[in-house]
Amino acid sequence: MTKQKMFLRMITASLIRRRSRMLVALLAIAVGGTILSGLVTIYYDVPRQMGAQFRNYGANMIFVAADTETALTMDAAEEAASVIDSGDLLGMTPYRYETVRIHEQPIVVAGTDIESTKITSPYWHIDGSYPASSGEVILGSDVAELLGLGVGDSFNATYSTGDDSDSDEPNLGVDMKVSGILETGGSEENYLYMSMDDLNELAGEKDSLQVVELSISAMQEELRSYVEQISENSDAVAARLVKRVTQSESTVLTKLQALVFLVTAVVLVLTMICVATTMTAVVTERRREIGLRKALGASDKSIIGEFMGEGLLLGGIGGLVGSVLGFVFAQLVSVNVFSSSITFQPLLIPITMVVSVLVTGLACLLPVRSTMAIDPALVLKGE
Amino acid sequence: MFFRMIKGAFVRQWKKMLMIALTIALGASLATAMLNVMMDVGDKVNQELKTYGANITVVPKTASVVDDLYEVEDGTSASSGAYLREDELGNIKTIFWAFNIVDFAPFIDTTASLSDGNGVTVVGTWFNHHLDLPTGEALNTGVHSLRTWWDVTEGEWLDEQTFTSGTQGAMVGETLAKQENIHAGDTITLTTEHGSESFTVAGIFSSGDSADDQIYAPMDAVQTLSDTDGKLTSIEVSALTTPDNELAEKAAKDPGSLTISQYELWYCTAYVSSICYQIQEVITDSVASPVRQVADSEGAILEKTQLLMVLITILSLVGSALGITNLVTASVMERSNEIGLMKAIGAKNSSISALVLTEIILTGIVGAAIGYFAGFGFAQIIGQTVFGSSIEMKPFVIPIVAVLVIAVTLIGSVPAIRMLLRLRPAEVLHGR
Numbered sequence: 001m002t003k004q005k006m007f008l009r010m011i012t013a014s015l016i017r018r019r020s021r022m023l024v025a026l027l028a029i030a031v032g033g034t035i036l037s038g039l040v041t042i043y044y045d046v047p048r049q050m051g052a053q054f055r056n057y058g059a060n061m062i063f064v065a066a067d068t069e070t071a072l073t074m075d076a077a078e079e080a081a082s083v084i085d086s087g088d089l090l091g092m093t094p095y096r097y098e099t100v101r102i103h104e105q106p107i108v109v110a111g112t113d114i115e116s117t118k119i120t121s122p123y124w125h126i127d128g129s130y131p132a133s134s135g136e137v138i139l140g141s142d143v144a145e146l147l148g149l150g151v152g153d154s155f156n157a158t159y160s161t162g163d164d165s166d167s168d169e170p171n172l173g174v175d176m177k178v179s180g181i182l183e184t185g186g187s188e189e190n191y192l193y194m195s196m197d198d199l200n201e202l203a204g205e206k207d208s209l210q211v212v213e214l215s216i217s218a219m220q221e222e223l224r225s226y227v228e229q230i231s232e233n234s235d236a237v238a239a240r241l242v243k244r245v246t247q248s249e250s251t252v253l254t255k256l257q258a259l260v261f262l263v264t265a266v267v268l269v270l271t272m273i274c275v276a277t278t279m280t281a282v283v284t285e286r287r288r289e290i291g292l293r294k295a296l297g298a299s300d301k302s303i304i305g306e307f308m309g310e311g312l313l314l315g316g317i318g319g320l321v322g323s324v325l326g327f328v329f330a331q332l333v334s335v336n337v338f339s340s341s342i343t344f345q346p347l348l349i350p351i352t353m354v355v356s357v358l359v360t361g362l363a364c365l366l367p368v369r370s371t372m373a374i375d376p377a378l379v380l381k382g383e
Numbered sequence: 384m385f386f387r388m389i390k391g392a393f394v395r396q397w398k399k400m401l402m403i404a405l406t407i408a409l410g411a412s413l414a415t416a417m418l419n420v421m422m423d424v425g426d427k428v429n430q431e432l433k434t435y436g437a438n439i440t441v442v443p444k445t446a447s448v449v450d451d452l453y454e455v456e457d458g459t460s461a462s463s464g465a466y467l468r469e470d471e472l473g474n475i476k477t478i479f480w481a482f483n484i485v486d487f488a489p490f491i492d493t494t495a496s497l498s499d500g501n502g503v504t505v506v507g508t509w510f511n512h513h514l515d516l517p518t519g520e521a522l523n524t525g526v527h528s529l530r531t532w533w534d535v536t537e538g539e540w541l542d543e544q545t546f547t548s549g550t551q552g553a554m555v556g557e558t559l560a561k562q563e564n565i566h567a568g569d570t571i572t573l574t575t576e577h578g579s580e581s582f583t584v585a586g587i588f589s590s591g592d593s594a595d596d597q598i599y600a601p602m603d604a605v606q607t608l609s610d611t612d613g614k615l616t617s618i619e620v621s622a623l624t625t626p627d628n629e630l631a632e633k634a635a636k637d638p639g640s641l642t643i644s645q646y647e648l649w650y651c652t653a654y655v656s657s658i659c660y661q662i663q664e665v666i667t668d669s670v671a672s673p674v675r676q677v678a679d680s681e682g683a684i685l686e687k688t689q690l691l692m693v694l695i696t697i698l699s700l701v702g703s704a705l706g707i708t709n710l711v712t713a714s715v716m717e718r719s720n721e722i723g724l725m726k727a728i729g730a731k732n733s734s735i736s737a738l739v740l741t742e743i744i745l746t747g748i749v750g751a752a753i754g755y756f757a758g759f760g761f762a763q764i765i766g767q768t769v770f771g772s773s774i775e776m777k778p779f780v781i782p783i784v785a786v787l788v789i790a791v792t793l794i795g796s797v798p799a800i801r802m803l804l805r806l807r808p809a810e811v812l813h814g815r
Contacts, residue, residue, distance in 0.1 A: 024713070027705060242591050244592065245435075252431045267699045270410075273406075277406050
């Protein structure tokens with residue numbers, strides 16, 4: 001039998017014979033590994049996951065006409081938006097404002113893409129429901145109060161350019177129905193929202209928008225670069241960041257990541273120390289065995305080698321178990337907190353194993369070296 | 384005799400005891416730090432989210448304003464007939480949830496003409512106003528804290544308390560400043576039908592919204608210009624709130640529909656709807672409503688952050704519990720010789736158990752005490768580094784950590800002791 005084979009045989013036999021003790025040590029290492037891989041996965045995923053939460057604040061970029069001469073058209077807006085990664089561009093909502101008459105009052109109406117507003121303005125609170133068919137509109141709560149309209153009421157809206165002299169037909173307007181009343185606590189409550197098609201029917205087609213709201217999943221730096229690119233490329237479109245949303249998101253997200261990082265660091269340090277103490281206790285327990293081996297003539301090097309071998313094997317297995325459990329933990333957290341899956345970092349498994357092996361190895365090394373210095377006779381006697 | 388033996392053990396083997404105590408301290412410090420951070424993180428993140436600005440707006444009940452969002456009206460904007468009273472502003476800090484009101488600022492809007500005849504919207508407000516409250520407190524509040532995302536591109540923020548120029552100060556939005564070629568330090572004159580006033584531009588700001596086309600000036604000056612002394616068009620409030628739940632939503636629709644105990648629970652919890660209700664009680668003829676964009680999103684983010692911290696805390700508690708159990712079991716096993724010897728001399732199982740357990744629990748208590756203070760230190764490091772403020776130590780973490788350490792120590796030692804006692808003394812003494 002070769003030296004290596006004997007070596008392996010001794011290590012595994014030792015581990016198997018002292019099953020219970022080794023299992024306990026393995027548990028401690030696995031716990032350390034779990035915490036390492038679990039928390040590190042969360043640390044890397046927090047910006048992405050929390051970032052998605054911040055999209056609840058709504059649009060973080062707007063397009064407006066570059067100057068008062070050029071009209072902002074949907075095509076120009078879409079072309080300008082093409083520089084943004086399609087995966088990051090969560091929603092794009094156009095707005096066209098016109099003034100119409102309802103119940104003889106002038107009301108500002110916004111023609112928009114209703115489906116899209118669910119993404120760029122997720123905080124809209126609708127009493128009733130979103131428009132399901134054409135002719136249905138959302139009424140801001142202030143407008144609803146002004147006109148005395150409630151959910152389900154019908155009304156007639158007329159649009160006039162003021163120049164009806166060349167038209168023989170009476171301006172009958174369009175009959176519409178209120179599908180929902182909008183509450184936001186902001187300026188949206190002063191407007192009436194309808195689909196772009198409905199507005200085209202009411203006020204005639206006009207390919208000119210006042211503003212386009214965009215919700216983009218990106219950090220502030222990336223957003224700034226998009227703004228620069230768009231301003232360079234497009235003559236018709238000027239892009240602006242909604243500072244209120246982007247600045248705050250950046251501040252809070254950075255703090256959250258720092259929090260997870262620090263917590264991870266503290267937990268890791270303490271757990272590793274725990275692992276070290278456990279390994280120290282395990283090795284100290286075997287002092288008599290070491291003393292016996294020395295008395296039998298084993299060299300210091302081979303004894304250290306064998307203990308290190310055991311320790312490394314334990315570290316490796318514990319690290320592997322730990323990284324898998326850590327991934328399970330991180331997935332649990334991600335699904336429960338953010339209702340989405342974690343992005344698996346395959347690199348984390350080998351890293352966890354390497355760290356476990358290093359820590360275990362180091363923890364084994366120190367007590368073994370100290371026992372080397374002792375006289376075998378004393379150790380065998382039980383001191 | 385029992386206590387003599389315990390004392391003897393501690394005196395003779397204090398080094399070993401200390402080792403065990405320190406390792407238990409490690410586990411206990413981790414538990415303490417995590418529990419304290421977890422309980423305080425909600426408040427800290429809530430404070431951070433205040434950078435989004437006001438989450439409550441207060442307007443006069445009979446207002447029906449129709450303003451344009453992105454276009455500046457040259458004529459007078461459609462105005463309401465009603466206003467809020469300026470002298471009631473201090474009442475906001477007298478509601479039940481006064482401590483949760485972080486900042487607030489009053490607003491009065493009007494249109495004026497610049498020297499070149501162009502019309503411009505002027506907003507009167509507080510920038511960093513000192514307010515003495517009827518309760519005896521004093522506070523500094525204003526737009527400076529409510530508009531944290533304003534970038535002052537030229538000059539600086541206007542501070543009413545320290546502004547020393549002869550005329551009043553004002554801040555001008557970037558777009559308007561470019562249009563009219565206004566720079567920081569310039570003097571501009573605003574004219575309305577009620578008079579004229581000169582302002583020194585303290586700073587030019589970039590807000591990324593409609594404010595870029597407007598001028599912000601001190602409250603009193605704008606009130607004089609629009610002949611609305613003592614009147615306000617709106618108040619913005621930034622409050623620390625608890626995320627909404629079913630009760631809050633039901634109450635928001637109609638507080639009258641709650642039972643007495645539900646009403647009390649709702650009123651005494653810092654839901655945004657509850658704070659709005661209380662503000663309406665102290666400001667006459669007002670309607671306070673949550674700014675959904677801010678209030679709803681805040682709630683969602685707070686909940687998620689807290690849940691995340693809870694899960695991480697549970698993981699670290701499990702980790703430290705396992706670590707302590709492990710160590711305690713190991714240290715008991717180490718004393719197998721001693722236990723075997725005691726049995727051989729004729730000690731009863733119960734006495735041996737009592738002796739060993741007492742020693743271990745005492746060590747555990749010492750360890751827990753050291754650990755608590757170390758944990759306090761770790762928590763403060765985290766709090767200062769991340770949030771720049773200290774973590775509030777909640778007193779009921781102490782019993783939780785104490786129970787945890789004792790329970791875990793017992794779980795670690797009892798099975799080990801019982802196992803050792805079941806063995807025959809001869810075997811144990813022999814070293815198996």
